[in-house]
Amino acid sequence: MKKISENRAFGGVQGVYSHDAQSTGCEMTFGLYLPPQAARGPVPVLWYLSGLTCTHENAMVKAGAQEHAARRGLALVFPDTSPRGADVADDEAFDLGQGAGFYVNATQAPWAAHFQMWDYVTEELPRVLFNNFPLDEEAQAITGHSMGGHGALTMAMRLPGRFASVSAFSPITHPTASDWGRKQFAAYLGADAAAWSDHDATLLMQTHGFDGEVLVDQGTADQFLDLLMPEALAQAMTASRQPGTFRMQAGYDHSYFFVSTFMASHIRFHARALRR
Amino acid sequence: MKKISENRAFGGVQGVYSHDAQSTGCEMTFGLYLPPQAARGPVPVLWYLSGLTCTHENAMVKAGAQEHAARRGLALVFPDTSPRGADVADDEAFDLGQGAGFYVNATQAPWAAHFQMWDYVTEELPRVLFNNFPLDEEAQAITGHSMGGHGALTMAMRLPGRFASVSAFSPITHPTASDWGRKQFAAYLGADAAAWSDHDATLLMQTHGFDGEVLVDQGTADQFLDLLMPEALAQAMTASRQPGTFRMQAGYDHSYFFVSTFMASHIRFHARALRR
Numbered sequence: 001m002k003k004i005s006e007n008r009a010f011g012g013v014q015g016v017y018s019h020d021a022q023s024t025g026c027e028m029t030f031g032l033y034l035p036p037q038a039a040r041g042p043v044p045v046l047w048y049l050s051g052l053t054c055t056h057e058n059a060m061v062k063a064g065a066q067e068h069a070a071r072r073g074l075a076l077v078f079p080d081t082s083p084r085g086a087d088v089a090d091d092e093a094f095d096l097g098q099g100a101g102f103y104v105n106a107t108q109a110p111w112a113a114h115f116q117m118w119d120y121v122t123e124e125l126p127r128v129l130f131n132n133f134p135l136d137e138e139a140q141a142i143t144g145h146s147m148g149g150h151g152a153l154t155m156a157m158r159l160p161g162r163f164a165s166v167s168a169f170s171p172i173t174h175p176t177a178s179d180w181g182r183k184q185f186a187a188y189l190g191a192d193a194a195a196w197s198d199h200d201a202t203l204l205m206q207t208h209g210f211d212g213e214v215l216v217d218q219g220t221a222d223q224f225l226d227l228l229m230p231e232a233l234a235q236a237m238t239a240s241r242q243p244g245t246f247r248m249q250a251g252y253d254h255s256y257f258f259v260s261t262f263m264a265s266h267i268r269f270h271a272r273a274l275r276r
Numbered sequence: 277m278k279k280i281s282e283n284r285a286f287g288g289v290q291g292v293y294s295h296d297a298q299s300t301g302c303e304m305t306f307g308l309y310l311p312p313q314a315a316r317g318p319v320p321v322l323w324y325l326s327g328l329t330c331t332h333e334n335a336m337v338k339a340g341a342q343e344h345a346a347r348r349g350l351a352l353v354f355p356d357t358s359p360r361g362a363d364v365a366d367d368e369a370f371d372l373g374q375g376a377g378f379y380v381n382a383t384q385a386p387w388a389a390h391f392q393m394w395d396y397v398t399e400e401l402p403r404v405l406f407n408n409f410p411l412d413e414e415a416q417a418i419t420g421h422s423m424g425g426h427g428a429l430t431m432a433m434r435l436p437g438r439f440a441s442v443s444a445f446s447p448i449t450h451p452t453a454s455d456w457g458r459k460q461f462a463a464y465l466g467a468d469a470a471a472w473s474d475h476d477a478t479l480l481m482q483t484h485g486f487d488g489e490v491l492v493d494q495g496t497a498d499q500f501l502d503l504l505m506p507e508a509l510a511q512a513m514t515a516s517r518q519p520g521t522f523r524m525q526a527g528y529d530h531s532y533f534f535v536s537t538f539m540a541s542h543i544r545f546h547a548r549a550l551r552r
Contacts, residue, residue, distance in 0.1 A: 007529055007531050007533040007534070008495070008497065008527040008528045008529065008533065008534070008537075009533035009534075009536070009537055010536075010537045011537075014533050061337075061338050061532065062337050062338060064340040064343060064536070066533075066536070066537075067340060067536070067537075067540070219284070221284065251284040252284045253283055253284065255283050256337065257283040257284065257285035257290050257342075258283070258284070258285075260285070260286075260340070260342070260343070261284075261285055261286045261287075261342075261343075264343070
């Protein structure tokens, strides 16, 4: 593991590190914020999964999360959104290939060689983190924005017991029925839509649900409402009697101004689930 | 005036606008955050002047200021740091020319044609703001980072009565004695150092002082301490019995992680001076 940078922030340390990842077959970079409380022992972890075009850096510098994480004693993990590099497959579109891993394990050429983001985020990166930093593996929660909200919701539902709580900012809720999903799943997972349902939060809400509280925020002025389909997840959450909250926030769009506005509320939500 | 973008943020609106500026002879872009309270009438204004290489955008997306401004009912103004454009003089160095206006009115070729940032920030932009937005001209405060801290301190001391309070994050404190200053003042203002003293916070502190409270934060791990010379301003503040606070913050560097960490404290400081 290589240290890229460490900056003091809100009494803790915002670090950026890279490592040679086996799952994705390339060097992966991640951000990790350790709050001041980490100096005294392991702290709970809130995962933040980012959206299309993002790297580990966007949320780390624009979401304003560290202030609230420091207050509650939570670490924050900011993984990258895909494998990277000259020898990693890519596409000209911003929503396929590098920067658009969609948190799945690709089975199709040319993507399968590197695009194993499900395994990377759920298996390999956790081992790197828990082996190297003062983090409490028994106290994890997860959130994300847009494509990352999709990742957070699907991981939380498919890994019962791992996360105490899950939240999402303007998540892609129903990718098997959206152009943000069908295109990517066809490329990464193949044309057979049967392989897609494990990666659709609305379908997973109907079949699995989440064994804790769910919080979702969605802006009413979001320019991508047709692709995000918030109504699908809201319907599924209520129909399955999922404990949780779905908020439509008047006038907010898809930007990080929206994410940062409600970050304090999400961190409070997770801190409560983690008993902090 | 053209609207570039408006995003809802913390109940208010983060806008970006541009206008043809007479003082700098080019189109200038600025950010303006209006807190929710602006819907009910004019609100106080906190100016934020940015540092070398920055545009109007850096602090707007990375300083985390909107959350605290919304709580206190302050507007935030984020001017650009220089004139811009293909016909505007520039230099290969990051610390001269575009992105490095140093908040002075240049008198020397080739800079004088456009580099009139003192007039732009203290005269022209205020007229644009107070004529077009619900802002209270009688309730202004000013802050800034690095080169912008220099700008904030020099404007506050040379325009008595305009600003209720002034603060700075890791400011360039003594440019007439630093390589961040001598090079630029020689280029913009000419070789005669007599013309420089109006733009040196340490010298102005000795001759003018500020008719209110001053707050300065400086990180002890700042990579530019030799250029910033915090000891010069701290000495001048105490020697001249200037009411105010100079804090050395252990372990913090020059980045926006430092700025955002202490933003809440600075906004609280200004809100108190503005009786909010």
